[in-house]
Amino acid sequence: xxxxxxxxxxxxxxxxxxxxxxxxxxxxxxxxxxxxxxxxxxxxxxxxxxxxxxxxxxxxxxxxxxxxxxxxxxxxxxxxxxxxxxxxxxxxxxxxxxxxxxxxxxxxxxxxxxxxxxxxxxxxxxxxxxxxxxxxxxxxxxxxxxxxxxxxxxxxxxxxxxxxxxxxxxxxxxxxxxxxxxxxxxxxxxxxxxxxxxxxxxxxxxxxxxxxxxxxxxxxxxxxxxxxxxxxxxxxxxxxxxxxxxxxxxxxxxxxxxxxxxxxxxxxxxxxxxxxxxxxxxxxxxxxxxxxxxxxxxxxxxxxxxxxxxxxxxxxxxxxxxxxxxxxxxxxxx
Numbered sequence: 001x002x003x004x005x006x007x008x009x010x011x012x013x014x015x016x017x018x019x020x021x022x023x024x025x026x027x028x029x030x031x032x033x034x035x036x037x038x039x040x041x042x043x044x045x046x047x048x049x050x051x052x053x054x055x056x057x058x059x060x061x062x063x064x065x066x067x068x069x070x071x072x073x074x075x076x077x078x079x080x081x082x083x084x085x086x087x088x089x090x091x092x093x094x095x096x097x098x099x100x101x102x103x104x105x106x107x108x109x110x111x112x113x114x115x116x117x118x119x120x121x122x123x124x125x126x127x128x129x130x131x132x133x134x135x136x137x138x139x140x141x142x143x144x145x146x147x148x149x150x151x152x153x154x155x156x157x158x159x160x161x162x163x164x165x166x167x168x169x170x171x172x173x174x175x176x177x178x179x180x181x182x183x184x185x186x187x188x189x190x191x192x193x194x195x196x197x198x199x200x201x202x203x204x205x206x207x208x209x210x211x212x213x214x215x216x217x218x219x220x221x222x223x224x225x226x227x228x229x230x231x232x233x234x235x236x237x238x239x240x241x242x243x244x245x246x247x248x249x250x251x252x253x254x255x256x257x258x259x260x261x262x263x264x265x266x267x268x269x270x271x272x273x274x275x276x277x278x279x280x281x282x283x284x285x286x287x288x289x290x291x292x293x294x295x296x297x298x299x300x301x302x303x304x305x306x307x308x309x310x311x312x313x314x315x316x317x318x319x320x321x322x323x324x325x326x327x328x329x330x331x332x333x334x
């Protein structure tokens with residue numbers, strides 16, 4: 001046999017052995033890797049606890065298991081997340097993105113956003129609250145009359161802060177925009193008298209002994225009229241353009257995201273570890289910060305939609321929305 005023939009024969013034996021080995025691995029149940037041949041899915045988020053299902057789904061590999069290539073994009077605030085979707089730099093939003101911010105984007109470009117999950121809060125599932133210095137004499141909202149009150153930046157935060165103070169009897173209060181991460185320090189320094197803020201701010205102030213919660217669940221109380229009503233203040237969404245171009249990928253993404261929601265619901269203590277890296281919540285705070293509730297698109301009841309609509313209608317009444325926006329038209333239909 002010539003050298004050339006021997007080399008060819010050896011090569012054939014090697015290929016046969018490789019094929020046999022691969023087949024054996026298949027029989028033995030070797031790990032299957034789902035090819036990620038679909039589109040890159042860019043999801044905007046801002047670093048707050050409400051995005052936990054998204055963080056968990058990434059860290060636990062739920063998106064990869066579905067064969068999806070998901071890229072998390074961190075932004076400084078909810079408005080920037082919404083603007084990224086409008087400009088085509090992002091394909092959707094994670095939970096925690098202000099629902100009113102999303103609505104403003106929807107009004108600017110009708111048909112852009114489809115909400116597939118929202119994070120309701122109230123007096124039990126605490127996200128929103130008014131806090132004061134620990135030594136403040138204020139006992140009820142009306143005690144903040146004429147005071148200087150901070151609010152997180154952005155039209156949703158400012159509008160809600162003004163409404164809560166007004167309906168709570170705190171007439172003459174002045175609302176100033178201030179990054180939420182600065183609320184506790186500003187209160188401790190006496191620069192402000194109170195703050196309409198979002199968790200984990202209240203927990204941080206309580207843990208370091210500088211602030212206390214005057215009232216939690218203030219949006220449910222003063223905007224929806226019931227402290228136990230669900231305030232759908234933040235939502236996860238996909239752009240209609242992405243859903244139209246990639247319907248299969250969109251369905252897989254929503255399903256994988258839903259697995260993240262189920263994980264947070266059933267294993268909340270375990271899920272808290274995934275706040276680290278995506279938010280500034282670390283150390284002992286990880287185990288203390290309240291976690292949001294979640295409602296998937298196929299879980300909304302008529303009562304939920306009515307409460308959601310009442311929240312949107314506030315912005316129409318205040319002239320923030322140029323027209324009345326119907327919540328049902330923005331819900332993802334599957």
